[in-house]
Amino acid sequence: SGQTYERICIEKWLGDGHDTCPKTQQRLPHLSLTPNYCVKGLIASWCEQNGVPNPDGPPESLDLNYWRLALSESETANTRSVDSVGFCNLKGVKVGPLEESGTIEEIEGKEAENEHPCVQEEVSELNVLERYQDLLSVLNEEENLRKRCKVVEQIRLLLKDDEEARIFMGANGFVEGLLQFLDSAVREGNAMAQEIGAMALFNLAVNNNRNKELMLAAGVILLLEDMVSNSNAHESATALYLNLSCLEQAKSIIGSSKAVPFLVQLLGSETDPQCKLDALHTLYNLSTVHSNIPSLLSAGIVNGLQPLVISGDNAWAEKSIAVLLNLAASQAGISEMVSACGLISDLASVLDTGELIEQEQAVSCLLLLCNGSEKCCQMVLQEGVIPALVSISVNGTTRGREKSHKLLMLFREQRQRDHPPADANMSIETSQDPMPATATAQESNPPCKSVSRKKMGRALSFLWKSKSYSVYQC
Template identity: 70%
Template sequence: MQLHGEMCKTLSAIYCKVFSIFPSLEAARPRSKSGIQALCSLHIALEKAKNVLQHCSECSKLYLAITGDSVLLKFEKARCALEDSLRRVDDIVPQSIGCQIQHVLRELEDTVFLLDPLEKQVGDEIIVLLQQGKKFTNSNDTNELECFHQAATKLGITSSRAALTERRALKKLIERARAEEDKRKESIVAYLLHLMRKYSKLFRSEISDDNDSQGSTPCSPTVEGSVEDGGPGGNCHAFDRHLSKLGSFNFKSNNRRSGQMTLPPEELRCPISLQLMFDPVIIASGQTYEKICIEKWFSDGHSTCPKTQQKLSHLSLTPNYCVKGLIASWCEQNGVSVPDCPPESLDLNYWRLALSESESANSRSMGSVGSCKLKGVKVVPLEESIIIEEAGITEEAEENETEDLFHKSEESELGILDSYQNFLFVLNEGEDLRKKCKVVEQLRLLLKDDEEARIFMGANGFVEALLQFLDSAVHEGNGMAQETGAMALFNLAVNNSRNKEMMLAAGVIPLLEEMISNPNSHGSATALYLNLTLLEEGKHIVGSSQAVSFLTEVLRANPEPLCKLDALHALFNLSTLPSNIPNLLSAGIISGLQSLLAAPGDHTWTEKVIAVLINLASSQSGKDDMVSTPGLISRLSSTLDIGEAVEQEHAASCLLILCNGNDKCSQMVLQEGVIPALVSISVNGTSRGKEKAQKLLMLFREQRQRDQPPAEMQRAESSRNSMSAPESNPLCKSISRRKMGKAFSFLWKSKNYSVYQC
């Protein structure tokens, strides 16, 4: 089912007609300016129409439903653009083509795009669900499930594969929203993705999935595999939660296609027989089974729960009258006969469970038994939801492998969601700091590379939970816990502006100010400061805190290179905000930066240090402090001679800013003998380096001309013409100490730089 299908069909037909005559229009070769413009406008209109059709084809159905009005406007704009451009083209083409254009124009004039009422209604329902999303609690979570399930069903999201396609489309929308920095759109789509992930299992368990059967023939419910709770102690809790909600669950008959069977909810089917239960009983693990099936299981010598592989404390059976009543209610509402006898055979699923238990006994892992065969039948893993018709059915190996991977990924995603909730519960409710540390360490590793996890956790309370953990670690003086918590927050904030904003709003800065009193936590605190300064709002907040003095001190005193590098990058981010510069200067940042430049032969810091200095030089106070700092001009000048090409470019840029309008600084730079290096950069440097070096040389020349009396300038010119080597100018002594080479000979021969001759 494609949303806005009728509109797409209409626009697609028109697009194809216009596209078919476009080569003829190009062949007409309109020579006039208006003709070329008309042809270009038609090409653009075709692209717009194609983009609208592609948007409806690839975009999330849920998002298309809630943005119906916007989509309708896109179609209308595409229609108008095609109509306008065709009218312009009609005036410049031969009559034979003009007749075709007139036909398309009449069709465009008669076209009226309208939203499908059902799709509009579904969109309104989803919008209401989004508005109420934050109000749902555990007590009425089932209402949210029911509303979302109904909406998804109407949109055709009725299979595991359809749900997977929808989730992928939503993820692409999130990436696009983040690239566009559209936070409102990102938050809406993130919540839709959350709902899709949360209820994907429901789609598989309640609705027959023809698409996922790889072309196998649908048959009775007895041959459909269980999809839930495939591992020991894993998802069985989720099953119990669903079971506890069944009392208030509104079983409504689904409107299915003619001939499609009504599949009972999984909670009402025996995990062994996969049929509606006739005599449901509860065993020690809390799971419910058909009595005859579980008795057969026990009589064969098993002492574990078939579903969870849990070792049972006893083998007693307790009748489950609650489930029996729910089965009767469901059968009545769906027109299905209530089971009047137990199943006659256990089918393949019994043997599958038995083999699964054997696998579990040999290995602690939750590996599948998909490679096992029983009497020529491929036995599928417990986690899968593949419909098998009869024993003896064999499928192609490639198809089976594809299905295995597909369903494992589905179950894996659902298991991850459950683990997230468990992590959050431990952080919020647990009292054992050591246990919390283990959870936070897991979160740190998980968040390191998982962008989707950052989005989900940021929207579900993990920021507050991790800050609370860090606060406890700081107050208890636990350095290891502080580092773990800070790095988990760091990973949570990577490439996620909303999470950074939440951290700042929740008070991470005061917490970091307490944390930096512990020298062992400096590295992780610096890294988190760096991450926060990537946010524009963060630059202002961090720049007005104690962090400035702390980061500056790290440059001077911290022996860890990585910590220094993080501090340097954080200070660079802060220096891009002009209002931060006074605080940076008062904290002594220039002396800290100079200490990094002073290391002989170490190019680790040079480029970024000079970049910070350039930012500081954007203010007059920054310029004054830099010029008055002993040795700084000398270090920058030496970089022109011994630095890498990019470092030379930065040094030339910085010196140009400092010397412009400051004759004293220009004299200081000239006394360092920079002329040969500048000439060399102007010839061999980067494109920007050449530009800056030439501007510096021109600046020095203009200053020299201003300072020199006319008589001396005439003597200098005469001296240049006679190629006599002057010896009286004190600059010669400084230059003579440097390598002259080709750069100096170029200086003598070039008329442009005659002012520098000594």
């Protein structure tokens, strides 16, 4: 739990044979004691400021005099009751002057008005733990789905903002119980119960990788596949997919499941915008794993992302281009994107109209596509991107300026390959009848749209003639 306890109490807890955390009930990875250097530093600083010598460590043997000192806080003359920092099993110990025999007498009860604050906190914690156990009992033993649904809703609310509740429930069988509940809801076709169960699991997995791992081991992915195939509870299922996809080892599992076509399909559906955004973020997480790219491409992710690139919404465009960037890390992804009708044009338009971060991503994506592909370079140049690239090279983000310079340099190198210097052309000019050759050359060129021709003319004119621009200074 990260909570600091008295060393003597920890030693007694471990000495009694316990190997779990007293607060969260999680099994300890080792039984070594870790000093709290922060607290020790505060004590040392206070001693230095007040001229008090630093206290020595606890004695080797925990004799009764040391116990009395630790528990009575120097009030040995006034008998009082103390708790043992939550887990020393000393609740109910009455500390007073030692008898000649050196024994400590235990008493059965205490008056509420004399209770130490630690005792009240311990009692409160015990009540909470008892409540959790009661909820788990109903979850596992109750056969009525409606009653179980109410309990799961309570669990969902308890988990919403309580990290300690997530730790305790994850370590005490709630993952299995909630998955069994969700399985029952799916088999009975109860959409409301499915939504409540999925959101309870979502809250249980928030910022807790251990609980995510438990869910994966218990078969949550297969259960979600059944859920999205047989019901309309897409929002809660997508949210849970997103949560699980934050775990590195879950990405490949989800990427090889039926979740991928389901999530891609959501991008083009008329579902809730938040659900679509969750699907997009999940697909982004999956695209960071190279082995997932083939399944993403086969599910049609490029066509699904294309409308979002020019949607006009910054959140959609930025994340969509980020996914395309990840896809462009593979040759299959590059081929798919280059062959996608209109995608190059859409990315080029982002250079003119997008925010700085979107421009940075778009130029990075175009650089990946054009690198090593003359065909793609020609396609990009036909969109008249040179002015926008020059602008980004001056006014863009640091990374955007760097990428735009590289892309401009790439275009310049291709131009030099395609159009060698004028003196070289003159040395090989031997044609006796240039007019037919020109006509033949014109006839051999494939026809293209007038818009593309104009754009191409503007682009090449800008690139070749306007030497004052930074493209010639790269």
